[in-house]
Amino acid sequence: MAARKLLIDVHTHVYLPRYASVLRSRPTAPRILSRPTPNGSGTEERLVILENEPSGGRPVGPQYWDRDEKLSFMDKHGIDISIVSTANPWLDFLSPAEAPSIAESLNADLESYCSTAPSFSSLSRLYGFGLLPLLPSVPASVLLRIIDQIASLPHLKGVIMGTRGLGKGLDDEALEPVWEALAREGLVVFLHPHYGIPSSEWGERENGHVLPLALGFPFETTIATTRLILSGVLDRHPALRLLLAHSGGALPQLSSRLASCIDHDPLVAARLRHDARWYLGRLWFDAVAYGREELAFVAECVGRADSYDKSHQRALGAARLLFGTDHPFFPPLQDTETWHSVTENLEAIAGVEGWSEEERENVRGGNAARLFGLV
Ligand code: URA
Ligand code: ZN
Structure with missing residues (x-):
């Protein structure tokens, strides 16, 4: 067996x-x-x-801070390894003067959270994404020093990043040395939303967290990633590895419209080296989409960069999707043995039409093992 x-x-x-x-x-x-x-x-x-x-x-x-709670959640759901990240809003609310030293301390804390966790074979059960003090006026030299720190911590495999960059978004030229250093060090950038879109868009009816989380979060990621692509970051830093939260939001759905708009805008068309759809194939996407149809669709859009054949696209895209839970968010409202937010994502992976068992296993863990250098 x-x-x-x-x-x-x-x-x-x-x-x-x-x-x-x-x-x-x-x-x-x-x-x-x-x-x-x-x-x-x-x-x-x-x-x-x-x-x-x-x-x-x-x-x-x-459940938000106790490592034993994380490990028992993992055990309950059969999760072998977690790549843990600080939840939003990271360090965004701190002053530029205090954020760097807090970032360094939290990175060291996360390394020890991971390195002292149970292990099996040569692997730890916990790895992490570090934090950068991405705030206006934090000098590049400080950011580069903290990237060096993260790269030197063996359990930290990347950084989690919001969409604001140094205050002007991810298409800010001031981020160039940061992209360059992250690519050079092989650190994965996990791009995650926090701000959503202005609450004035949500009207007056009380809808709890539904509109900001279901729509605001993914739209924020969509806009931030699009601006990053349009600024040529992926052309200038081909080795940069970006993992998008929530399956890239609406980016796969809108990628051909984006390509068409670029084609009809001489300024942007002249700036980019590739068709907009090509860049999707250079990104990684978590599989936190809650539905097999959505996963299949994302995989097809991602695989389109390298094939014209629909089932081949779906198979190629499977190499860029990675299982995730968003724990400890989305706990069940009633006491249940397992969390629906987790089992739904596992069922979606199991249910995508046309994926081989090997492709499903890659989405469950093989792709992550390779992306984070665990094999
Ligand atoms: N998921 C997150 O990562 N953050 C939130 O605030 C809510 C859900
Ligand atoms: Zn999250």
């Missing part, structure tokens, strides 16, 4: 204790506040990530 292949979660978050303390010390969002429980029997902590969040934010507890 063939050995069981690895299940690797590339989209799974933590608020390290040091980070949670910073959030507890803050009077405004993002913050962790403490308030009496509704029945008055004690106090509870709530996480408020954005101002104006409905119902005073969401419950927060050890």
Whole structure:
């Protein structure tokens, strides 16, 4: 019988204790506040990530910071390895003066969180994405020093990054040395949203977190990645490896429209070396899409860079998709043994029409093992 292949979660978050303390010390969002429980029997902590969040934010507890909780969640769902990242909004709310030293401390904390975790064969169960102090006026020399730090920490395999860059987005020329260093060091950039799109778009009806998370998050990623492509970052840094959260948002769906708009705009058409659809094949996408049709579609769009044949495209695209959970977000509303947000993504991978068993195994873990150098 063939050995069981690895299940690797590339989209799974933590608020390290040091980070949670910073959030507890803050009077405004993002913050962790403490308030009496509704029945008055004690106090509870709530996480408020954005101002104006409905119902005073969401419950927060050890699942956000306790490593044993992460490992027991992994055990419950058969996850062998997690590539853990600090959850949003990272260091975005800190001052440029304080962020670099906090970034360095959190990177060292994450290395020790991973390196002291249980291991099997030569692998740890935990690896991580480090943090960069991406804030206006942080000098490139400081960013490069912290990239060196991350590259020197054996369990850190990349960085998690929001969409603001140094305040002007990811098409900012000031980021050139950062892309160059990340590509040179072989660190994977996990691009993740936080801000969504302006809440004025959501109207007056109360829809809880649905519109910002289901639509705002992926649209933010779509816009940020498109701007990065349009600025030529992927042309100038072919070795740069970018992993997009939530299967790249709407980018696959809109990629041919994007290509057409570029074709009809002489300024941008002259700037790019390739058709817009080509760049999709150079990116990696988490498989946090919750549906097999969506995964199949993303795979076809991604594989289109290298083939004209639909089933071949779907197979090629399978090499660029990676299982993720978004833990500890999206816990079940009722007590259940396993989390629906996880089983739904596993079922989607199992259900994509036309994928071979090997392609499914690659999405579950083989692609991550290669991308993060675990094999
Ligand atoms: N998933 C995340 O990563 N962050 C959120 O704020 C909500 C869901
Ligand atoms: Zn996430």
